[in-house]
Amino acid sequence: MKIIFIILLLWSYANNAIADIINQASITTHSYQLKRDGLWAIPAVSKNLTLAKNTQVILALNGDIKGFEYQLKYATLNKKTTLQTLFYIIDLNDYLSIQIGKFIENWQLGYAFNPLGLTDPYHPINNTDDLNEKLGINAIAVRYQLENVYLDFYLSNDTKSRDNIRGYGYKSRGARLNYILDENTDISLVVHKKSDLSTGFGAGFRRIIGDNTKLYGSFFTRHGTIIPNVSHKNREKDGNQYTNIMLGWHYTSDNNISLIAEINQDDRGLSPEQYKTLTVENLNLVRPNGIRQRYIFWRLGKIINDHELSFSRRSSEDKSALNILEWRYNLTANLQLNTTYSITTGTTGSEYKSYFPEQQKSSLVLHYYFDF
Amino acid sequence: MQLLLTILLLLPLTVFATMNADELLTATDQYRSPYRYAKLELRIDEYKQGLITKSQHYTVYHQEGESLVSVVDGANKGNRILLSHKGMFIATKNSSRAIRITPIQRLLGQASYGDLAGLHFSKNYTPSILKQTENTFILELIAKKSSATYHKIILSIDKKNQQPIDAMAYLISGKLYKKMHYEIADNLIKNITYTTKNKHKKTVMNFLTVQNKKIPKRLLSSRGMRNTIR
Numbered sequence: 146m147k148i149i150f151i152i153l154l155l156w157s158y159a160n161n162a163i164a165d166i167i168n169q170a171s172i173t174t175h176s177y178q179l180k181r182d183g184l185w186a187i188p189a190v191s192k193n194l195t196l197a198k199n200t201q202v203i204l205a206l207n208g209d210i211k212g213f214e215y216q217l218k219y220a221t222l223n224k225k226t227t228l229q230t231l232f233y234i235i236d237l238n239d240y241l242s243i244q245i246g247k248f249i250e251n252w253q254l255g256y257a258f259n260p261l262g263l264t265d266p267y268h269p270i271n272n273t274d275d276l277n278e279k280l281g282i283n284a285i286a287v288r289y290q291l292e293n294v295y296l297d298f299y300l301s302n303d304t305k306s307r308d309n310i311r312g313y314g315y316k317s318r319g320a321r322l323n324y325i326l327d328e329n330t331d332i333s334l335v336v337h338k339k340s341d342l343s344t345g346f347g348a349g350f351r352r353i354i355g356d357n358t359k360l361y362g363s364f365f366t367r368h369g370t371i372i373p374n375v376s377h378k379n380r381e382k383d384g385n386q387y388t389n390i391m392l393g394w395h396y397t398s399d400n401n402i403s404l405i406a407e408i409n410q411d412d413r414g415l416s417p418e419q420y421k422t423l424t425v426e427n428l429n430l431v432r433p434n435g436i437r438q439r440y441i442f443w444r445l446g447k448i449i450n451d452h453e454l455s456f457s458r459r460s461s462e463d464k465s466a467l468n469i470l471e472w473r474y475n476l477t478a479n480l481q482l483n484t485t486y487s488i489t490t491g492t493t494g495s496e497y498k499s500y501f502p503e504q505q506k507s508s509l510v511l512h513y514y515f516d517f
Numbered sequence: 518m519q520l521l522l523t524i525l526l527l528l529p530l531t532v533f534a535t536m537n538a539d540e541l542l543t544a545t546d547q548y549r550s551p552y553r554y555a556k557l558e559l560r561i562d563e564y565k566q567g568l569i570t571k572s573q574h575y576t577v578y579h580q581e582g583e584s585l586v587s588v589v590d591g592a593n594k595g596n597r598i599l600l601s602h603k604g605m606f607i608a609t610k611n612s613s614r615a616i617r618i619t620p621i622q623r624l625l626g627q628a629s630y631g632d633l634a635g636l637h638f639s640k641n642y643t644p645s646i647l648k649q650t651e652n653t654f655i656l657e658l659i660a661k662k663s664s665a666t667y668h669k670i671i672l673s674i675d676k677k678n679q680q681p682i683d684a685m686a687y688l689i690s691g692k693l694y695k696k697m698h699y700e701i702a703d704n705l706i707k708n709i710t711y712t713t714k715n716k717h718k719k720t721v722m723n724f725l726t727v728q729n730k731k732i733p734k735r736l737l738s739s740r741g742m743r744n745t746i747r
Binding site for chain 2: 208353358359398399478479514
């Protein structure tokens with residue numbers, strides 16, 4: 146598979162006729178080094194984690210062949226070619242279409258927190274999938290649109306190994322209604338059922354205010370959750386209502402300074418009392434979005450010509466935080482550099498100092514985009 | 518004889534004098550694209566001190582007042598911008614989803630997203646004739662909705678053939694934000710030069726090709742804008 150992939154990439158670059166089936170091809174080199182402290186440094190734990198230092202190359206292609214849209218990548222880290230998406234869209238008429246195959250269905254509205262990310266389990270921590278990590282799910286979606294209304298019906302069967310924490314490996318079905326109130330405002334209403342869990346409901350909104358500001362928010366609520374708690378108790382049918390809610394604000398100044406702030410309350414996380422009972426045996430509960438209930442996120446960014454600098458901070462309710470400094474630079478029209486430094490702060494025993502596997506991380510990513 | 522000559526000379530003017538502001542603007546729009554559903558290939562050249570510092574290619578699909586812009590080359594290849602009746606959205610190639618753009622985000626950059634996506638003035642602006650000179654009409658265009666890129670545009674058009682000559686774009690605060698100058702060839706806009714108060718910089722939007730092309734309506738939505746255009 147990978148030989149065919151490389152041949153296709155090189156042949157396409159040399160032969161413009163084949164370029165019709167490739168929209169974008171890129172080579173990414175990713176180097177990182179990270180430091181683990183505390184519980185994560187225990188050999189019995191760290192042996193199951195990713196390497197502390199590594200460099201990999203990722204070859205990525207996306208395009209369409211006779212209407213079949215695809216995205217695939219080859220990564221040297223695991224020496225594996227992954228078909229991330231492969232789907233087809235049938236246009237029945239101007240208003241009705243069907244999408245079938247393996248694809249990423251995204252109902253999210255937030256930057257860092259996404260109560261409506263029900264159909265898309267993986268959320269990159271900085272909202273950009275630089276390493277092509279997002280994976281499609283086998284699904285069918287029927288889409289209907291009128292002038293101001295979009296309606297999606299979604300049915301999926303995720304065949305990955307079941308992962309309670311990251312939300313993979315489930316059948317799900319849902320519907321989303323997106324209504325455009327005016328040119329500045331839209332609202333979403335969502336209903337979703339996941340495997341044996343009860344049906345849940347949610348809603349969201351986005352509103353442009355004035356010239357510089359966006360306000361947005363969403364929530365989702367359901368009886369039961371697939372996420373276990375510290376006693377490994379199955380909470381799928383415990384009769385409790387779990388609500389995940391987010392409110393966000395995004396301001397862009399006249400000279401392109403961007404400020405994002407979000408607040409999140411997720412009932413599925415550990416309460417302060419439950420958090421106190423957390424031990425090394427529970428490290429498998431650690432989720433990418435955090436293990437507690439309340440978080441604040443903010444991000445300050447500035448674009449200056451071909452440079453983008455940003456600083457973001459995700460804080461837990463115990464005041465510990467994950468801090469990320471990032472610099473993106475377009476070296477040439479086709480070559481982009483992305484360097485990131487992240488560090489956790491907080492007191493001993495706090496969430497990000499004790500229960501986040503990457504205490505310090507330096508990362509360098511170089512992307513080269515081929516022109517076809 | 519002299520009277521007859523005078524009448525014959527004045528006749529064309531009476532024809533134009535009967536064209537109202539809406540008709541003038543619609544006639545001017547034809548120089549952007551003669552098609553109801555259009556696909557345009559554009560190249561944006563950024564100049565500093567008279568030299569090109571950066572070039573980028575775009576493909577723009579216009580239909581029924583809505584536009585989908587696709588970045589064709591460079592580091593931003595794969596980015597899409599949608600200007601629809603429901604607002605403006607951007608979907609960057611590696612991001613999770615399309616996001617709404619605020620009015621100020623539409624303006625950022627020498628040639629802004631709004632400049633790329635906006636095609637026919639008549640769809641987004643209400644015109645009135647401000648004044649006329651011997652050879653030109655000066656139209657005042659006021660945005661119909663807040664989703665228009667600029668609040669007001671003062672547009673000069675040729676009296677004889679309604680070709681656009683130049684324009685000045687204003688924000689809602691009344692601030693002059695950009696000037697545009699049009700170059701026409703073969704009855705179509707060949708390029709638009711954008712200048713701001715920074716005299717050392719300018720941006721030229723070159724119209725390379727224009728063709729008749731209709732795309733599925735689902736692509737002109739925030740959820741469908743990232744799909745392949747076929």
